[in-house]
Amino acid sequence: MRETDILIGRKVIGESSRVFVIAEIGINHNGSVSQAETMIDAAAQAGADAVKFRSFRTDRLLIPSRDRHVQQITGAETLYQTLRRCELSWEDQASLKKHADEREILFLSTPFDEESADFLDSIGVPAFKISSPDITHVPLLRHVASKGKPILLSTGMSFLNEVADALWNLRAAGAKEILLMHCVSVYPASPQHMNLQALGTLRSYFELPVGLSDHSEGIVLPLVAVALGAVVIEKHFTLDKQADGPDHKASVNPDELKQLIQGLRDVEASLGDGRKRPADVEEELRLYSRRSIVAAVDIRAREVIAPWMLTFKRPASGLEPRYIDKVIGMTTRRNIGKDTILQWEDLAPTTEVRMSHEKR
Numbered sequence: 001m002r003e004t005d006i007l008i009g010r011k012v013i014g015e016s017s018r019v020f021v022i023a024e025i026g027i028n029h030n031g032s033v034s035q036a037e038t039m040i041d042a043a044a045q046a047g048a049d050a051v052k053f054r055s056f057r058t059d060r061l062l063i064p065s066r067d068r069h070v071q072q073i074t075g076a077e078t079l080y081q082t083l084r085r086c087e088l089s090w091e092d093q094a095s096l097k098k099h100a101d102e103r104e105i106l107f108l109s110t111p112f113d114e115e116s117a118d119f120l121d122s123i124g125v126p127a128f129k130i131s132s133p134d135i136t137h138v139p140l141l142r143h144v145a146s147k148g149k150p151i152l153l154s155t156g157m158s159f160l161n162e163v164a165d166a167l168w169n170l171r172a173a174g175a176k177e178i179l180l181m182h183c184v185s186v187y188p189a190s191p192q193h194m195n196l197q198a199l200g201t202l203r204s205y206f207e208l209p210v211g212l213s214d215h216s217e218g219i220v221l222p223l224v225a226v227a228l229g230a231v232v233i234e235k236h237f238t239l240d241k242q243a244d245g246p247d248h249k250a251s252v253n254p255d256e257l258k259q260l261i262q263g264l265r266d267v268e269a270s271l272g273d274g275r276k277r278p279a280d281v282e283e284e285l286r287l288y289s290r291r292s293i294v295a296a297v298d299i300r301a302r303e304v305i306a307p308w309m310l311t312f313k314r315p316a317s318g319l320e321p322r323y324i325d326k327v328i329g330m331t332t333r334r335n336i337g338k339d340t341i342l343q344w345e346d347l348a349p350t351t352e353v354r355m356s357h358e359k360r
Contacts, residue, residue, distance in 0.1 A: 004209050006150045006177035009106050009126040011049060013179065014209050019226055019264045022108065023048040023237040023257060024213075027086035028248060035239065036088075037099050043237060046258040050106035052129060052234065055093060055116035058083040090119050097123050114143045121147050129234075132156030132185045132213075135166045145173035152232065153178060154213050156185030160205065167206065179232060180206060182225075183213040188250035194221055199228045215250045219260040226267045233264060290316035292341045293327055299336040304329060304350055310342075318342050 001007070005014030013020045023043035029036035036053070043051050064080045088096070093109065100107035110129040111117035117128065117140070127150040134140055135158050144151060151170060155163050163180065170178060180202045184193050194216060203210045211232025212225040222233045236251035252260060278286055296311040303309075305328055312321050318341035319327060330347040340346075 004207065006127075006179055006209065008050070008150055011106070013231055015229070015231060017231070019230070019268050020050070020211070020232045021048045021261055021264060022050045022052050022232065022234040024052045024234050024251075025237055026052070026054050027083070028236065028238045028251060029053075029086070029088075031086045031088070033088070033092050033095065036092075036096055039237065039239060040096065040100050040103055040105065042239065042254040043257065044100075044103040044105040046254055047261040048105060048237075048257065050108050051100055051237075052108040052110065053088070053093065053096065054112065054131075055109045055120055056083070056087070056112035057115070058087055060113050060115075093119070094123050097125070111140070111144065114140065117144050117147065121149070126150070127152060129181075130154060130166075132158065132183050135162055138169050141166055141169045142173040145170045145175035148174055148176075150177035150179070151175050152181055152211065152234075154181040154183045155202065156183035156213070160201070163202070163206070167208075179209045179211055181211045181213040181232065181234065182230075184215060187215050188217045189215040191216065191221060196221065196225055196228055199225060199230055203229055217250060219252060219256060219263060222260060223263050223267050226264055227271065233260075235260060287317065288315045290314065291321055292316050292318035293321060293324060294318075295336045295338055295340045295342065298338050299332055301332050301334050303332050305332065305347070313339070313341075315341075319344065 001012055002014050002016060005012050005017070007013070008020070011020060023046070025036060025039050029039060040051050058080060061083065062080060097107040106126060108125060108127060108129060109120055110131050111120055112131065112134070120128070128144045128147065129152045130141065130144065132154040135153065135155060153166060153170070167178065182196070182199050182202060184195070186193065199210050199212065202208070209231050210229060211234065212222060212230045213234040214222050214225070215236065222235060225233065235257065237257055238248045238251035238253060241248050241251060241253060291312040291314050294311050294313045295309065297309055299309055307328055310324070310327070327342065327347065329350060331350045333346055333348050336342070336346060
């Protein structure tokens, strides 16, 4: 493992490893444990590395009469009502963790308060995700950091100095393995707002691995993010994009999740190691598509090579055209027939031939 790599469960996350894919179920289960189980199954079948939920108590999260986002979202339901409906009990979440373990997919969840963090720690989650709104929630940051587990810190709505402050508090409280998640906290997020170049800024400034918590529609932008250095992709996941709820529209369905994961594997495979050299599959083509210096006419032994005697033809099994300036003015050692590919042993410096002739 590299120094900046982090370990979640048995999976190494970093630049030398496969992209880690999180299917964020969030609250898209709509409060139904059976639907959540079906979503876990679908995410595992699609090839995701982890599923992620949200662990919260609505009454500890917002004040219904003061939260400006409490308004009609779907039908007659407010955000407060949506969250209350989608709350999962500790027992339900423990059951879902067990179900994910049986499907061999990691169970993650975002804690929104200290009690939730304690519960998740008690059931053995391998890492914690901190949501973008809580990047300034210092008490929660410190509490989660004290658990000593890897942390995925989402950075939506944040300035660079706020990210720096959060990292300082996390490290001061004991966090050692941290990954920064670039995020635009809008559902859905338009491409012109995504600012994917910020991935490079976060990575270079903080010298930490980076990922994308994606709220855009479709699967294109996560592929771009991986090309820009993201080692984790978190994508909202749903069984029905037309379902009631705030996150379904910015989610992918099971078929799209499978396509996304295949696309991510293709992108990471295409990136290579960065060294500029011929690919293995190019070696044969390199020989047969490049050209050699070729005799354009019959050339007698001891003739001085002039430009009109030469042409350039495939394959590249002799002197390359880049040596033309050196070849011009040399003398042939033997008779060379038309369309013969020139080799260095066919030629000698003119001075060498002249000296040999004089000795005779």
